[in-house]
Amino acid sequence: MSKAAQLAALIGSGQAQGDKNLIINGAQNVAQRGTAAVTVTTTAGFRCVDRFKTDIDGSSGGDFSHAQVEDAPIGQGFRYASKITTVTQASQPTSEGNRHQLYTILEKQNTFHLDWGTSAAKTCTLSFWVKGSVTGIYNMMFAHYGGSSGSDTTYYYYTNYTIDSANTWEKKTITVTGPTVGGNERANNTFGTRVEWLIGVGSDAETGTLNEWTTSSTYRLAPNSVYLPENAGATLYITGVQFEIGEQSTPFEHEDFGTTFAKCQRYFQNNGGTRVIKGGYAASGGNNFYTVKYTTAMRAAPTVTYVSVSGSGFSNDDPTTQSIGTESFEAYKAATSTVSGGYFLFTFTVDAEL
DSSP states (O other): HHHHHHHHHHHHHTTTTTTTOOTTTOOOOOOOOSOOOOESSSSSSOOOOOTOOOEESSSSSOEEEEESSSOOOTTOOOEEEEEEEEEEEEOOSSTTOOOEEEEEEEEEEHHHGGTTTTOOOOOOEEEEEEESOEEEEEEEEEEEEETTTEEHHHEEEEEEEEOSSOOOOOEEEEEEEEOOOSSOOHHHOOOOOOEEEEEEEGGGSSSSSOEEEEEEOSSOOOBBBGGGSTTTTTTEEEEHHHHHHEOOOHHHHHOOOOHHHHHHHEEEOOOSSEEEEOOOOTTTTTTEEEEEOOSOOOOSEEEEEEEEEEEEESSSSEEEEEEOOOOEEEEEEOOOOOOOEEEEEEEEEEEEEO
């Protein structure tokens, strides 16, 4: 096929257009919460790299940390990677309920066009770069949060990939035929599609059919899979994550940092500085109001967290928050004394993550 014909085919499939990559922050560039390694707990959350969440289900199976590091495959245009490191070593438990996970969740209205859950479901391909200190079979899970007739149905797809050479960057590609039943995602701002890398799961999961869609949320692994936490100090690096329509992977879609950063801020914002909320005369007992506008509109009304609070004529307690919306919130405090130059300052984060 000529290059012109290849380009025409790509344009027809939509792959030659911008935003072909449905993964936000696939190059692991943005880390608003910090870059240092944070040990993962049984509370699911974002520790460092934006849009990539970590969690541990169950106990007594060891743990791991998540960090953003400068380490990437040479010549691919990447600078950063997510680094997973075993912190507490433990033997692989038997229970399937013991799970160590790294995942990203795509918003429904950004994946509706995949037509997953319908007879027109599109085939998609996930590609990523990985480097691990332990060779062997690693597992993944895709989830489609579908729904029809007012009800939600989740379908799961369990698959795997293999790290062939220790401590060597390797590109992996997984093609997934979309589910044809269950109903498409109702186009809104909640869960759409989940892409999950399994750091380790209990050995009871090493059974069942792989590479098919099922409504069973019981995890399925390939036999003799790697359980990373049983290896002291073991590491796993991931970067260059791309999920796109089509039966084959295409070159990673690099985008400018500002674009990626703005996409991440739809879900989380760290104001990164101090806001002057009230300046000038403050009367004791009087409420002082200030409307804070976000850098960009958020996915949903977020959770507001005050990081630091100070001032003159006001206590150092957190302000009262009200009228929280997708574009702004209102904060207010009562002055503790009458001063001509009263003010209060605060830094904050707003969280509307999936």
